[in-house]
Structure formats: C-alpha cells, structure tokens
Amino acid sequence: MSLHLQNIDHIVNGVPHISGIDLALEPGSFNVLLGRTLAGKTTLMRLMAGLEPPTRGKIIIDGKDVTNVSVRKRNVSMVYQQFINYPSLTVYDNIASPLKLAKHPKSAIDKRVGEIAEMLHIEHLLNRYPQELSGGQQQRTAMGRALIKDADLILFDEPLVNLDYKLREELRDELRDLFQARNCIAVYATTEPNEALALGGNTAVLHEGKLLQYGPTEQVYREPNGRFSAEMFSEPPINIVPGRLTDTEITFDQSLHFPCDDKLKRLEPGDYDFGVRASHLTLQPQRADDLALDVHVDVAEISGSETFLHVHHERFPLVLHLSGIHQFSVNEPLKVYFPTHQLYAFDKQGHTVHIPARQGGAAHG
C-alpha cells in the first residue's frame, strides 16, 4: 500500500502541532521521522494511524481518502516509547490478541505466536505476565503484538529510548532484519541521528511541526537542504560558524581569514553560516589549507571507542568527533584544525547553498 499525507495541519487549542506537511510514503518502504522532542513526530504518527483526525488536509491510502476512517478500520500497528502491554494478559495472549480479535483459528494463532516469539527471542516467556519481564522483554512483547498481524502500516514511536544502549543496539539490528522481508510501510520516530543512519531507508526531518526534508537517509545526511536539517541530522551537531564571504576569502569573527576554494567562489559575496561536521575537525592538520584554531577544552565525552571533544574558541564553540580515546582536562589549551575544503554554506535564510565534495565512499557490492 502507499500512504500520502496531503497538506496536513494539526492544531490543538490554537497551537499548531503540525503545519503544512505533505509526505508520500512508498509501499514497502522503511521511513524514519527524525526530530527533536516536540518536533511533531508523535502527532504525525497519530495522524497516520488515525488515532486523531487532522485539523486540515487529507490522508490517502492506496488512492482512497481515509482521513476520517477510525483506527479500528485501518490496518495499522503501533509500538510506543513506554512499554505498553495489557497487564492482565500473559505474553502469549498479548501477542495473540490482534489475531484473536480477527477471529483466526486457534491452531493458526498458536503457530503464528510461536514464530513471532521465536523471532523476538521471547518464546520462553509466553506464560508470564508483562510486569514480570524486564524492560527489553516488555518492549519485545509489544513489538510482537505489532508484528503479528500483517499490518499495512507499522508505526514505532521511539521504541528503544527507554532501554539500555546495548539492548538498543541489538534490537535496532533485529528490527532492520525483520522489515527486510515485509511488504508494509514502516515509520520509525527517533531523536537520534545515529539511529536514523543505522536504520537506513528514508528519512524525514521534522522541526517545529514542519517537514524540512525527505529522502533516502544517506542523501539527507550528506546533502541537507538547510541549516536546520543539517543540525538536526548530525550527532554531535554540525558546527555552525557565521562568516563573511568575499571574492577571494572567508572571514570568521572579523579576525580569521582564509582563502576559499573554487566552488565557494561561485557564491555571491556576503554573510553566510558555514557548517563543518564534527568528524571533519581534527587535532592534526590533514591538508595544507586547514585552518589552525586555538581553543580551550570544555569536556571530552568518551563513548567506547570514540571521543566527542567540546571546545570553545574565543567567539564560537566547536565539537570534534575523534575516533579513539582521548582524554583532556577542562580548560586545557589546544590547537584544532578546521578543514576549509569541507565546508557547508547556508544563506541567512537557512537554505543550503553549498555542499562539500564527498571523499570516496563504501557501497554495498
């Protein structure tokens, strides 16, 4: 099936939660809704599910207008960020409930529940009650209930956010595999850019109820159409430095000058916001045209094998994403190298006007 949201507005008590969203999801696609808390992800999913009708606009499924069709008559599933299960039913009955309500024969239900439970590694827990399970197991149960019926549309509203990161990693991997074999539209809301990248598929970037960009995940990541999109879709956030472009050079903070590369020269001279990804800033110069900056360390966040180094220059803060483990003390002086050839440029309206060339890339053979 295909799902088309046509010019959706949703206003609650005079406050717009969703404004003017137009989005078409293709059959069999996996879609990520990326945005910060309160960006409108949950609201949008509720509209897609039919839990609420939009204030304005139409929802078209397979060419049919279903805007006012109740959730019970749409074939959807949803997994929430809280672990939502029926506490009075066992795990088996929880998972089986959609099929039981659809009056499937007992033997077929047994078989299906067995398959799903095995897929989610909870086959040994079928006789337990949800509150006796750990968080991860509870969420697996909820997923089982969502997956057991062949829903046309499956919605995941930050399903992993309340789990430990290692479980998150495992479940995320499993999820990707689960959907490869299915022919339904999956929509997955998250606040984490890395989760979007790990899940692949398409990504829609939401900000303050508006759709900023929609496209294949990698493309949205590499070619954000605006400053917000770029900030939203990078973790740590892309560094933005305001600067002035003249015919020959770029000036930051009225004191840092460097010549700009040929591509940037094509832009009109003027004020721009320049973006550079955290992973492109380095502690050693990579190229001759790298700009050396004197900074002080705020904090080095270390995650397993990576370091996110927060530093501040006299006028602007920067974040570096370094591989490997590096420890620094607070306020330690440091020199970082700013890659002048890997700059994004955004005009003052926030639109992308320049995207740096990509260096190679690994593709699946």
Add this chain to the structure above:
Amino acid sequence: MAEITLKGLAHSYEKTPKGAADYAIRQMDHVWHQGGAYALLGPSGCGKSTLLNIISGLLEPSEGDVLFDGQRVNELPPEERNIAQVFQFPVIYDTMTVFDNLAFPLRNMNTPEYRVKPKVLEVADILELTSLLDRKAKNLTADEKQKVSMGRGLVRDDVTAILFDEPLTVIDPQLKWKLRRKLKEIHERFNITMIYVTHDQLEASTFADKIAVMYEGQVVQFGTPRELFERPAHTFVGYFIGSPGMNFMAVEYRDDQVMFGTQPLPVSEQMKHAVANASSANAIANDISYNNIKLGIRPEFIAIASNPTADSVPIQVTSVQDLGTYSLLTFKLNEQTFKARLPEGHPPVGEAAFAHFDAAHVALYIDEYLVEAGHE
C-alpha cells in the same frame, strides 16, 4: 579525606543465600583512592546500585568490610560517613528556595549563618545557580534541580566522597554534555572522591579516570577507558564497551594451527603458542575435550579489502551501513556474524572480500577472562 576500601565484600538480599545466584554482589576486594573520579558501569541488575548503597551506608553488606581510610564503617549510617549522594531523580526540598536548599546540610550541623552564606554563594557560583538562589526549588528544570542536589554535597567541608546514581537520567539530551562538563570541572576543583554509577558507557568514560565494569555481581575489569577499549579483561567488557562490541571466535588448536571451525586463522606465533598451551592445559584439567578458548577482535581493528593480502581470510559481506562518520560492515566467517568498522571514505567492497585481523589487537580469552599472549 577518604580512601574507600572494600574487603572481602559480598551482599545477598536473601537471609540464607544458597548459591552464587543469590548474591547481588559476589566476594570482591576493591580500593577507591582519595580524590579519584570513578565510574561503576554495568547493565541493570548487575549489582552496581547495591554496591553504591553499601558504600553510602544505606545498606549494610552481609559479608566483608567497608573501610574509609582504614576504618571499618560497615555499621555507620550515611549521615556519619562524610559522603554525599546524588540520586537518579533529583531530590530537592520543594518548599525551600535554592539558597535554603544549599544551606540545608550546613544548618543541620548548626553552622552559624555568617559562615553559611559565603559557602552557599561560592557553591552557587561554581554551579551557575547564583541567579536562581531566590527561586523556589520546586519550579526549577531537571538539570537545575540536579545541580542543586549536587550543591548540597559540595557545601559541606566534611564531604570526602560524592556518589552519583545515574544522575543524568532525567536531563534533556542537549544539556547532558554541559552537566558532564560541570562534573569534570568540580572534580578537578575539589579534592573529592567521586563514584558515578551508570549503565551508559559514554557517561562512565566521560566522567571517570578509571571505570569498574560490573557483571553479575562482580567487578570484571577496573581500568581506564582506553584499557577497557583496547584490552578488555573479560569477554563481557569487550561486548559491553564499544558500539558495536567485540567480535569473538571460539577457537581450538589443531594440526599446528589455530582453527576457527574449519577456518585456520592467521595469528602471531605467541598467540598460537598460547592457544596451544591453553588447549592442552584445559584438556588435562578437565579430562574431557572441554574448551572455552576465544579470540576477540574489535570491529575497529578489522581491515577489509577486496583482494587477498598477507594473513587475510576470505569473508562473505552481508551488508554495509553508512553511519555518516563511518560505515559498519557485517560479514560472515565460518557461519558466524562479524562486524567491522570502515572509516569514512573507505573504497567500496563487494560481496566476497577479505578480512585482516590486526595481530596486535587480537586478544585471547580463556573461560571468558583475558590471557596475555605476550606480544613482542
């Protein structure tokens, strides 16, 4: 000043524990040095909160001793231990102002007001709470509340250790790094032992100089973030630290080769000897062909190439995920799934490729614990 020593410590919530499974904390010895920044890292239920409560005195261990500077404090209640604790959910006194909250511990010790005020102002300044001092604590945001509860520990001159129990759980993701910075700054400024409990590797490695990784009631490794990454002392550490975790291969010594199933593995001579020794030692000790010998390699140390190189093994690539700053490659070797991390800009690889394991980073695990094979 406090050096905290745990001696032969064990704890069970059962009155008469029957087996190892009844213990929340199994027999352990450990020393936290004065002024260190430590983290207790582990999945939920590993016993880390229990351990923290034993150190703070909210819980009395069923076996062993807790020593503060060599003094046994097992029975001392928290109020007599010169420690402060910051809880997962901010605990503040709703009806008081921020100032009164910070002054509360001092006033409870009958500190004269003329000494309370400068101390509170000093701590408020460090925590950037000065502008909020007149506000009712109830209406603060979560991160401000958490700073207030930290401040209540810092105002006391007698506090020698601050314990943190997952303090950033309720903090907005965008604000977390600022609070982490504040924590680091405070640690560098005050000479206070800090112990930070968390299940998140990022929190632990960012905060701590040394991390104790707990698994099933035991500290399986105590080391710097770098050590945890480069030389995991236990397979659990390898798995738990790093995203994704370490790849493990159950190997055996056969025909003068280290075999992973049917695949001979190119390893260093030392490693080969170590595996050979372990195989025979195990076989003798257990009288059966029982083996629990594993080689571990981090995804970061696997190089992938389209053509065979020296010491590479043929693999089947199943997928490549572009994660922006790097790509994650999943491959199959001997029917087992492996992960490898490719740097940004890595040339594309086909379905049939070759993997090279960096010999310096292949680690040997016997019965889940690291055994040094002796690198040159």
Add this chain to the structure above:
Amino acid sequence: MNNKIPNNRAWLLVLPMLVLVAFSAIIPLMTVVNYSVQDVLGPNARFFTGTEWFQSMLNDDALQAAFLRQISFSLIILAIQIPLGIGIALIMPKRGWQASAVLILITLPLLIPWNVVGSIWQIFTRGDIGLMGWGLRELGIEYNITRNAGDAWVTIILMDVWHWTPLVAMLCYSGLRSIPEAYYQAARIDRASKWAVFRYIQLPKLTNVLVIAVLLRFMHSFMIYAEPFVLTGGGPGSATTFLSQSLTTMAVGQQDLGPSAAFSLIYFLVILLVSWVFYTTIMNMQKDKPPHGGA
C-alpha cells in the same frame, strides 16, 4: 503527555450518570428553589414571596446562633483532627501484617452508621452504665451531658474526633507512602533532624491530601446531623443544635416549606462558598511568586 482528545461523543458515556444525578439533584433542587420564593398555604394556594423568606432566615436569631455554633464546631474539629491525623499517619507501621491490622482497626469508626456512633457515645458517656461517664464520676469529676452545655460540647467534639480522625489519618498515610525512598535517604545524608524531615519532606508532599482532608472534613462536619441528634438531641437547650438539625426540625417537624427552602439554599451556598474560597486560596499559594528583582 496527558493531552486529552476532543470528542463530543464522550457525552454518551456521561449521559447515564447525568440522568441519574439530574433525577436525584436537579429536580429536588428545583423544588427547593420553587418553595423558597413561595408561600404554600394549601394544594392550590401559593403566593410569590420573592426574597422575603431569605431575608427572614438571615435575620433569624436562632439560626444565626446555630450558624455560629456550626462554624465553631467545624473549626475546632479541624484544628484537632488534622494535626492528630497527621501524627497518627506518621506512627503507623509501613509494612507487614501489623500495617494491615492497624489499617483495619483504624478505619473501623468510619464504617459505623452515624446514628450508631451516637448510640455508642451515648452509652459510653452515661453516668450509670457508661465506662467514661462512670469513670469520670468515680474520679470525682462533675460530668453530665444532658445538663451541662460545656460537657455536651466536649463530648460531641470528642465523638467527632473519634469518628473522623481515621479519615484524615488514612489520607495522610497513603500520601506518606507515595514519597520516594530517595527523599529520606537524601535527608539522612544531609543530616536532617526528624523535625526537618517532617517539615521539609513529609509535610510538603502531604499538601494535596491535606487539602482533600480539610475539604472533606469541613463539608461533613458542616452537615453533621445524626450523631449529635442521637447523643444530645441538640441539647441541653439548643447548645448543640447544628444547622442540619435546625433545618430538619423546620422542614419536617414544622412543615415550614418556604422558610426551610430558603434556609436550605443559603446553607448549601455557604458550604460551596467556603470550600471554593479555601480551595482557590491554597492553589494560589502553591504557585511560585515571581522571582523578585531578578537577581
């Protein structure tokens, strides 16, 4: 999080309730309003009287006295029951079979029919057959609730404290149980005294239940009827005649429909007004005053 969904069909769910409550509240209330502005002399003889009944009720000395008695009574029992209830809640065991046992015992007075409560205390305080009356006499204390108004008052207050303190205690007890353990732990680490724990942790967390307790106790004490009626019959004289009894006497005993209807409405409005003022005051107090000066 807790955003409710606009749905006017929810009226269907409310409808059965509405029909019933309308039957038992609106129709009778309309009758009362109807009577309050009429003088009913016979089945077919009614006269519109306007606010006459209201004026005469407001100026009635006996009613004014009853009103003052009522207010004093409510204030006294609140002043005793609220602190006492908090105190009992604080010393109730938190877990185990003891907790259940204490709980069952303590709720007992709440489940005794109100007239039986009156009977129990009537028996208990009689000089000839009651333990308390007899005991006081043996101790040489002059005590007679049928003759001495002071004795009657003390006894009625004692009875009400006995009867209703459990409600306050139970409300506070469940309020206390919902305080997370971390608060107590933090207080220990901060070396807070028991008093400080009470003042800064327990009491603030009890605010909500205390508001409910005060409202409930005020309302019920203001409507008190059966207990004093059985115990003292409103005497000696009219020393313990409260508003409900005055009203019942007027309406049922004397069949003064108009005046009693006017009285009813005033009575009802007073309770509503006091409850509303109390509630809004508390809610306003809970709001933080804006930071002065902005530091």
Add this chain to the structure above:
Amino acid sequence: MSYQLENTQRGEKYNTIFSKVSPAKRRNRTARAHWRSRFLLGLYLALMILPIYWLINMSLQTNSEILGSMTLWPQNLTFDNYIGIFTNSSWYMGYVNSMLYVAMNMLITICVALPAAYAFSRYTFIGDKHLFFWLLTNLMAPPAVFLLPYFQLYYSVGLFDTHIAVALAHCLFNIPLAIWILEGFMSSVPKEIDETAYIDGYSFPRFFVKIFIPMIRSGIGVTLFFLFMFSWVELLLARTLTATDAQPIGMIMTRTSTASGIDWGTLAAAGVLTIIPGILVVYFVRNHIAKGFALGRT
C-alpha cells in the same frame, strides 16, 4: 553472544530498604523512637477501641446486669440479645433492608460512574469542566436540604418506602464521589493502552471490560469501599424515604427505647451487628486501601 543484559534480580527492588542492623548507638536511638511511636499508636488504638469494646461488653450482658453494678466485662455471658435479633424478622429485616439498598446503590453507582469517569479522564468535550465542577458541588449538598423534596418526589413517582428509593437518593453524593475517585485512578493508566487496544481491533465495550477494568481493579475496590461507607452510614435520607417495608436498621434500633425504658442489651447487640459488615469490607480491600486512600491524587 548472549549476555544477561537485564537481570531482574529479586534483590534489586529491595535495595532501598534500610539495613536492619545498626551500631549500638544508633540502634538505641532508633529503637527508642520506634518503641515510643509504637506505644503512642497502641495508646490511640486502645482509646479508639474502648467505646466499641464497651458496646460489645454491654451486648453480652442482660439488662439487669447492665443496669446493676458496673462491670468491666460480662459476668454472666449471654447471647440472648443477639438471639433476640436473629429470631425476630422485624429486627433482622432491618439489616436486610440496609444491605439491599447499599448493594443496589453500589451497583447503580459503579455502573454509571465507570463510563462517566472514563469520559472525564480521556476526552475533552463541550462543557466537561463545568459538568465535573457541578458534580463535585453535589458532594457538598447537605442531605437535610433534600429531605423534603425527596420525600415528595419519591412519593409522587410511587417509590416511597422501597429500597430503590434509598439507593437512588444516595446516588446524590455517591456518584460524584465515585467519579472523582475513579477519574484519578483512570488518569494514571496511560492512554496508549487504550489506543493499542483500538489498533488491535478491540471494540470499546470489550476493551473496557477485558482490559481496562482489570487495570484499575484496586481503584474500583477503593471506590466500592467508599460507596459502601457513605451509603451504609447515612440515616437521614434513608429514614425519610422509608416507612416499614424498606426501613433501615438504624431506624429499627430506635424501637429499643420504649415507654418502659431502654432495652440497652438489644440496642448494643444491634449496634455491634452494624459494625460487622464494615469490618468485612475493609478486610477485603485492605491491600489496596493504603494506596487508594489518596484517591490517586498525591
């Protein structure tokens, strides 16, 4: 690789309980405080029980013993007072009447309050806030105000002196109370459960009965407790709306006082018997009551 990532160890949930053993000093201090509070509680309970004990004491004595010398416990234990009540239909019918209208009231109230409370906890609709406020004002209506109108109303519709009349009259305060309590409990159930059920294909009635009601069991228990309490103890309305056939026990008790004096023994025995249903009700909800008394509003 399967590591035990989430160990739902039994110990974890107890980890906040303080240690039981303490150093001598603290043990003494806390032990003293402990015994002091136990003593005070014991004292309160003893004083509280005393009037009830006295009632029981009297119910087990003959009138001559009661009126004779002061005895702290029955010298000649007798059950005649109870036997008298149980063998006289005009007496025990009072209990039956009271229980009947209380049961009817509980049933009616819970049936209409459950859907209404659900509506208030889940939806906004035109006039919802006003309606809720108006409901609460009914809690504040003195029953005395409604005496006469009720009498006339039920008389005119031919319900006077029936159980249902009393049951309906008690709805005046019980329905608002039930809705208020239930709304608190229902609001603590995440609305995502409801949505999941609709997504799964539950119809509203089926979801309500199969899923939702089991989830707020303790809330319903507490509500029923309160409904019982306020209906069982009320006398003013019950007395006014009945004459003979549905007369409550409280009214029948007044018979003990006759021209020849008061039958103290029977009065006491009847009083004791009115306490027993209450004890049974508390016993059944004892595990929920501590949590539920705050009415979901702490």
